[in-house]
Amino acid sequence: MSKPALDRSQIVQCLSRIQDPYTAQPLGAKQLKSFAADDSHLHVVLELAYPAQRFGKGLAMLVAAQFEALFAGKITVDIEWQVTRQPVANQSAAMPNVKNIIAVASGKGGVGKSTTAVNLALAMAQEGARVGILDADIYGPSQGMMLGIPVGTKPETIDNKWFVPIKAHGIQAMSMAFLVNDKTPMVWRGPMVSGALQQLLTQTQWDDIDYLVVDMPPGTGDIQLTFAQKVPATGAVIVTTPQDIALLDAKKGIEMFRKVNIPVLGVVENMALHICSNCGHAEHIFGEGGGSRLAEEYGVSTLASMPLDIHIREQADGGAPTVVADPDSEVALQYLMMARQVMANVSLLNEGKTTIPTITVSDD
């Protein structure tokens, strides 16, 4: 029989000295799942509200070090997680197998929205999340190519009603590109597009997903607005380059989500800095700090500032985006940190924490 050497309040107090770097909240009773202590061994099990397969190892070391002041014997800390579900009644009814939907959008085309979406999805999976990606970028679907899914691959169907998503690099993928052929006209009218996309969303048999990343069609017109209205998203990630024109369109994107009451989880500034592969010279090709200024103006987080890096393009074009092609590279780590921030922000939203400010800008 182990004799209790420490009580729960001592453990909780010790935990409260450590701040979760992604939620910016102190650890405490909520995260303490269990503990066992005798004279020689303290075993603490924490449970986070977002996956932490890679990040959890560092956090466990930090927590163990904190307990050294309290306990002289062997200390073991395990980090587990339980992803919370978006508390929206109609979502669980419509998509019982999907806990959270994250819309990735940009005001302007070509800013790297799809590349960011796929690396976000893969980075979430690396942290242990069950992830799906829906390519809703109907006019330029590229997720299949970036995930290395051979052209012409068709999803299986069940009962002539359900599509089975295609698995690639450990995530589940579905795209309009899997259902059309080269001859299908992509110059669809708005209602056809939003109808097809909604069908794709609700008639795919996702296999128990924590986060479904939706690569939205670029722009802020009627199609996007209708779709944003129909997708019961937990939150949106806005991708922009630091260029004035892209920022202006990104603002429209933020305002579009505001109109349909979808919280903005943060802004990703893409192609922020170019480092010459020959001489190492760093240059802000599209201007400096625009994404952060935009995030500040709207009171949302800057999730990442990604460099303009030839490997990002080459690896995505090659069917293995940076997060899987070169998982220990600096760029992959940046994507990983972005993913953790997105998942932590989702957990805060689901808990009803007000850490993510509501957007208060005028309509004009």
Ligand SMILES: Nc1ncnc2c1ncn2[C@@H]1O[C@H](COP(=O)(O)OP(=O)(O)OP(=O)(O)O)[C@@H](O)[C@H]1O
């Ligand atoms: N950070 C980056 N560094 C280098 N190349 C990048 C980066 N981000 C994206 N790219 C490249 O830029 C091009 C456009 O990216 P992507 O297709 O992701 O943009 P998008 O915003 O989704 O475009 P669209 O509006 O056409 O769907 C691609 O060739 C991609 O590989």
